[in-house]
Amino acid sequence: EVQLLESGGDLVQPGGSLRLSCAASGFTFSSYAMNWVRQGPGKGLEWVSGISDSGSGGSTYYADSVKGRFTLSRDNSKNTLYLQMNSLRAEDTAVYYCAKRDNINAFDIWGQGTMVTVSS
Amino acid sequence: SYELTQPPSVSVSPGQTASITCSGDKLGDKYASWYQQKPGQSPVLVIYEDSKRPSGIPERFSGSNSGNTATLTISGTQAVDEADYYCQAWDSGTVVFGGGTKLTVL
Numbered sequence: 001e002v003q004l005l006e007s008g009g010d011l012v013q014p015g016g017s018l019r020l021s022c023a024a025s026g027f028t029f030s031s032y033a034m035n036w037v038r039q040g041p042g043k044g045l046e047w048v049s050g051i052s053d054s055g056s057g058g059s060t061y062y063a064d065s066v067k068g069r070f071t072l073s074r075d076n077s078k079n080t081l082y083l084q085m086n087s088l089r090a091e092d093t094a095v096y097y098c099a100k101r102d103n104i105n106a107f108d109i110w111g112q113g114t115m116v117t118v119s120s
Numbered sequence: 121s122y123e124l125t126q127p128p129s130v131s132v133s134p135g136q137t138a139s140i141t142c143s144g145d146k147l148g149d150k151y152a153s154w155y156q157q158k159p160g161q162s163p164v165l166v167i168y169e170d171s172k173r174p175s176g177i178p179e180r181f182s183g184s185n186s187g188n189t190a191t192l193t194i195s196g197t198q199a200v201d202e203a204d205y206y207c208q209a210w211d212s213g214t215v216v217f218g219g220g221t222k223l224t225v226l
Binding site for chain 1 (some may be wrong): 121133136151153155157162164167168169172174204206210213214215216217218219220
């Protein structure tokens with residue numbers, strides 16, 4: 001079964017750091033681009049960051065709202081995607097979803113999400 | 121930056137056809153996807169590459185994309201279709217989501 005399992009969400013103070021993980025199973029992780037999408041309380045979906053598949057060089061992309069503060073990486077040996085989040089702000093409070101991009105220009109598999117709360 | 125605009129809400133009677141629009145500059149030149157999200161659940165892909173349905177998605181879901189507007193159509197809408205729907209497109213390597221439309225079946 002194809003599955004994505006996020007972890008690492010927590011309550012953190014403004015200015016703090018957090019690392020999210022997304023463990024993949026059921027597919028060849030290295031062959032697919034992966035992304036993070038977040039959803040603030042009562043709000044819509046917001047794309048955060050994406051990383052291309054290993055064959056495409058593992059290039060990373062970021063939304064302007066997180067550029068310079070968040071870093072996306074992948075460890076294909078562990079089938080895991082990471083999102084390092086620094087200088088966190090209250091507006092980063094959201095459920096963070098890991099999503100697999102299939103070869104269909106869309107996100108075909110989503111994780112269950114992990115909650116990040118930035119508050120003092 | 122690129123923007124996608126959706127109506128905040130759409131209402132439909134059971135058995136009728138619901139249409140949800142998504143507008144963006146020259147959106148028809150890009151691929152549009154649609155996601156369904158029910159309360160407390162993760163999004164689910166219902167339409168990709170403008171009009172294709174993933175396996176397991178009912179035939180009553182269809183899509184089109186031309187000019188500046190993509191449209192998700194649900195024929196014979198059922199109560200289980202009540203959810204938030206988001207359109208999505210790619211722009212210069214980044215991903216853009218519409219603001220979402222709450223579909224009410226009443």
